[in-house]
Amino acid sequence: xxxxxIISLSPHIHNGDSVEKNMYGVLxxxxxAFIVSLIYFGLGALVVTVTSVIxxxxxxxxxxxxxxxxxxxxxxxxxxxxxxxxxxFNLPSNLPVWIIILGALFAIGVSxxxxxxxxxxxxxxxxxxxxxxxxxxxxxxxxxxxxxQLTSYIDAETAATPLSIMKGVIKGAPGYSLDQLxxxxxxxxxxxxxxxxxxxAAALLIGLIYMLMKRIITWHIxxxxxxxxxxxxxxxxxxxxxxxxxxxxxxxxxxxMLGAIFMATDYVTSPMTNKGMLIYGTCIGLLTxxxxxxxAYPEGMSFAILxxxxxxxxxxxxxxxxxxxxxxxxx
Amino acid sequence: xxxxxxxxxxxxxxxxxSAHQPILTAAIPEKAVILLGQHIGAPAKPVxxxxxxxxxxxxxAEANGFVSAAIHSSVSGKVTKIDAIVDASGYAxxxxxxxxxxxxxxxxxxxxxxLVSDCNLTAEEIVKKIAEAGIVGLGGACFPTQVKLxxxxxFKAECLVxxxxxxxxxxxxDHQLMLEHAEEIMVGVCILMKAVKVNKAFIGIxxxxxxxxxxxxxxxxxxxxxxxxxxxxxxxxxxxxxxxDAIISRQVGSGALPISTGAVVQNVGxxxxxxxxxxxxxxxxxxxxxxxxxxxxKPSNFLARIGTPMKQLIEACGGLPEDTGKIIGxxxxxxxxxxxxxxxxxKGSSGILxxxxxxxxxxxxxxxxxxxxxxxxxxxxxxxxxxxxxAENVDFERMEKEKIMDCIECGSCQFTCxxxxxxxxxxxxxKSKVGTxxxxxxxx
Numbered sequence: 001x002x003x004x005x006i007i008s009l010s011p012h013i014h015n016g017d018s019v020e021k022n023m024y025g026v027l028x029x030x031x032x033a034f035i036v037s038l039i040y041f042g043l044g045a046l047v048v049t050v051t052s053v054i055x056x057x058x059x060x061x062x063x064x065x066x067x068x069x070x071x072x073x074x075x076x077x078x079x080x081x082x083x084x085x086x087x088x089f090n091l092p093s094n095l096p097v098w099i100i101i102l103g104a105l106f107a108i109g110v111s112x113x114x115x116x117x118x119x120x121x122x123x124x125x126x127x128x129x130x131x132x133x134x135x136x137x138x139x140x141x142x143x144x145x146x147x148x149q150l151t152s153y154i155d156a157e158t159a160a161t162p163l164s165i166m167k168g169v170i171k172g173a174p175g176y177s178l179d180q181l182x183x184x185x186x187x188x189x190x191x192x193x194x195x196x197x198x199x200x201a202a203a204l205l206i207g208l209i210y211m212l213m214k215r216i217i218t219w220h221i222x223x224x225x226x227x228x229x230x231x232x233x234x235x236x237x238x239x240x241x242x243x244x245x246x247x248x249x250x251x252x253x254x255x256x257m258l259g260a261i262f263m264a265t266d267y268v269t270s271p272m273t274n275k276g277m278l279i280y281g282t283c284i285g286l287l288t289x290x291x292x293x294x295x296a297y298p299e300g301m302s303f304a305i306l307x308x309x310x311x312x313x314x315x316x317x318x319x320x321x322x323x324x325x326x327x328x329x330x331x
Numbered sequence: 332x333x334x335x336x337x338x339x340x341x342x343x344x345x346x347x348x349s350a351h352q353p354i355l356t357a358a359i360p361e362k363a364v365i366l367l368g369q370h371i372g373a374p375a376k377p378v379x380x381x382x383x384x385x386x387x388x389x390x391x392a393e394a395n396g397f398v399s400a401a402i403h404s405s406v407s408g409k410v411t412k413i414d415a416i417v418d419a420s421g422y423a424x425x426x427x428x429x430x431x432x433x434x435x436x437x438x439x440x441x442x443x444x445x446l447v448s449d450c451n452l453t454a455e456e457i458v459k460k461i462a463e464a465g466i467v468g469l470g471g472a473c474f475p476t477q478v479k480l481x482x483x484x485x486f487k488a489e490c491l492v493x494x495x496x497x498x499x500x501x502x503x504x505d506h507q508l509m510l511e512h513a514e515e516i517m518v519g520v521c522i523l524m525k526a527v528k529v530n531k532a533f534i535g536i537x538x539x540x541x542x543x544x545x546x547x548x549x550x551x552x553x554x555x556x557x558x559x560x561x562x563x564x565x566x567x568x569x570x571x572x573x574x575x576d577a578i579i580s581r582q583v584g585s586g587a588l589p590i591s592t593g594a595v596v597q598n599v600g601x602x603x604x605x606x607x608x609x610x611x612x613x614x615x616x617x618x619x620x621x622x623x624x625x626x627x628x629k630p631s632n633f634l635a636r637i638g639t640p641m642k643q644l645i646e647a648c649g650g651l652p653e654d655t656g657k658i659i660g661x662x663x664x665x666x667x668x669x670x671x672x673x674x675x676x677x678k679g680s681s682g683i684l685x686x687x688x689x690x691x692x693x694x695x696x697x698x699x700x701x702x703x704x705x706x707x708x709x710x711x712x713x714x715x716x717x718x719x720x721x722a723e724n725v726d727f728e729r730m731e732k733e734k735i736m737d738c739i740e741c742g743s744c745q746f747t748c749x750x751x752x753x754x755x756x757x758x759x760x761x762k763s764k765v766g767t768x769x770x771x772x773x774x775x
Binding site for chain 1: 343500737
């Protein structure tokens with residue numbers, strides 16, 4: 001008995017938290033948005049999501065086993081599945097399978113595993129995959145199917161999304177007017193065109209509440225993004241309501257909610273301190289609105305997050321937590 | 332809103348299995364082993380030799396320097412040898428071995444249970460008596476009490492803070508002591524107030540000990556200047572700096588002494604020991620110790636003589652369970668894993684925790700996923716993930732800049748880490764290396 005005692009340093013207990021608990025928690029939080037995507041995009045949403053998840057898991061497994069020669073596969077930790085779901089949520093529901101697989105390969109292979117796997121990637125893998133596809137296949141990536149075609153996939157009819165309408169109005173392109181936009185309620189529940197997972201702000205907010213309750217993430221990043229977008233786009237709306245939409249429409253359209261809640265909050269690529277998270281979120285909000293209003297692309301969320309991912313190490317270096325006793329409190 | 336400290340903190344499962352178990356007097360051991368180094372500072376110098384006959388309360392070793400403490404025999408009998416024994420640290424340390432014969436006490440010790448509440452001694456006399464009795468901080472750090480009661484002349488004590496938080500999971504010794512000896516503790520607190528010349532004392536008790544809060548508040552109302560402060564349950568509230576922050580909202584600066592905030596912190600068990608020493612002439616020779624664990628038949632609180640082998644206390648709780656994986660001296664957050672059960676109890680032994688094999692193993696270590704949970708729980712506002720990475724990269728200069736020496740080794744970071752990274756191990760390594768660097772610089 002005596003010589004079998006385990007000797008280790010304190011602490012001798014652990015709260016039982018694990019990578020899996022956090023990752024599967026995020027996956028659960030993504031379920032409402034997935035259900036809404038099935039309601040609006042039907043078969044297309046199912047095919048794209050399943051393809052993306054399977055491809056991401058396959059590349060995680062294959063690269064881990066044959067290139068990195070890891071003994072234990074990391075596919076069960078849930079991170080590759082999240083990348084798969086988030087990548088698919090950022091794609092139109094009529095995207096061909098082979099393009100999705102290429103996106104998954106870039107997301108997992110290039111932007112995650114080549115840096116050493118989970119924890120070492122500087123950029124959000126799903127977003128890197130999406131931007132890779134956006135730059136490589138601009139046509140397929142910017143034609144979104146009309147909602148409600150539940151049984152069609154690649155053959156679905158396409159239509160303009162709220163964001164492309166907004167951009168058209170700003171650019172003064174013929175045939176666009178702000179009257180064509182769905183109202184706030186339809187934007188909120190997801191009754192509008194777009195990437196398959198981003199359409200319903202309501203479903204994404206349910207996911208946010210779940211993650212906050214489970215303490216998977218804190219409010220700092222989504223909160224600062226949403227507040228910044230509201231304030232900045234509100235100012236622009238007051239400046240010129242003829243061409244700029246109201247902050248409510250900005251918040252509820254495009255990938256803003258998906259990005260603010262699920263993409264920007266990615267553990268690995270976001271800052272470590274609350275102060276850092278607030279700076280990071282504020283900058284993402286600013287960049288997103290700048291790109292949406294003044295840039296070439298209708299949507300700026302992905303670029304804004306990737307740009308701020310690059311600044312995360314710098315933010316970590318300069319934003320230190322408040323040390324105990326740093327400012328002696330006066331009674 | 333209950334008071335608590337301002338930065339970080341965790342709330343582990345409390346697991347107070349032995350709560351409300353009355354304090355049982357443990358049997359006197361057949362052989363007592365009394366370590367010479369039971370406190371922070373120089374080990375005590377033996378004043379007995381092999382063959383000497385000692386009584387309960389006989390001084391067997393004297394303080395060896397300013398920061399040191401006297402040690403008294405906890406049993407009566409014959410000194411058989413002064414030799415090394417493996418203590419809780421895992422290293423062999425010198426100790427006095429006594430073969431017990433009977434239970435004969437020094438005549439000066441008042442062994443009655445009657446409350447002696449009047450104390451007419453001066454502050455200096457009290458401090459002298461405390462030093463004579465070999466009292467050290469009983470919260471676990473074992474800092475000699477008389478040193479803490481005599482702050483450097485540059486500082487002035489403004490209030491006394493009594494640590495009755497017992498924030499470590501499992502431990503219930505202080506809780507039970509308060510329930511059974513509230514009056515004695517109050518007298519002890521009054522004596523300590525007199526010793527540091529303050530007229531205010533705060534007793535911090537966590538809110539999970541409602542009965543103790545009620546009883547202590549009731550008793551304290553009869554004493555001038557003593558306030559009981561209920562605190563939110565949060566670990567590591569029993570840390571000296573955290574407790575001062577929680578109770579008087581002042582933070583000890585980096586590298587500064589806690590007295591710089593005007594607070595003198597003493598453990599509730601120490602207050603009881605001070606009462607016994609000053610009012611009853613009883614040196615520190617026994618203490619309340621929790622013996623607990625999920626697999627243990629009867630988790631209990633014992634009043635045990637110092638120098639009792641831990642084995643004996645575990646036997647009294649129903650014996651060591653078959654599936655024991657780890658035996659911890661102290662609580663699960665900051666206690667030390669013992670190498671065997673022959674380790675004798677010391678002044679600082681607050682508990683013995685038996686963990687099953689399954690509970691004892693650490694999880695598989697993986698890459699840091701930068702979830703920032705360690706940063707949010709660190710009560711000192713440090714970045715454990717960064718300190719861990721720096722230690723891995725052997726960059727101790729940078730660790731010093733990142734305030735590694737502020738780490739209080741509470742273990743909140745490692746407790747929280749979803750990738751099971753040994754963050755506190757890295758921090759300890761860093762503290763030891765940086766400490767050596769600082770001393771080398773000062774020596775130049």
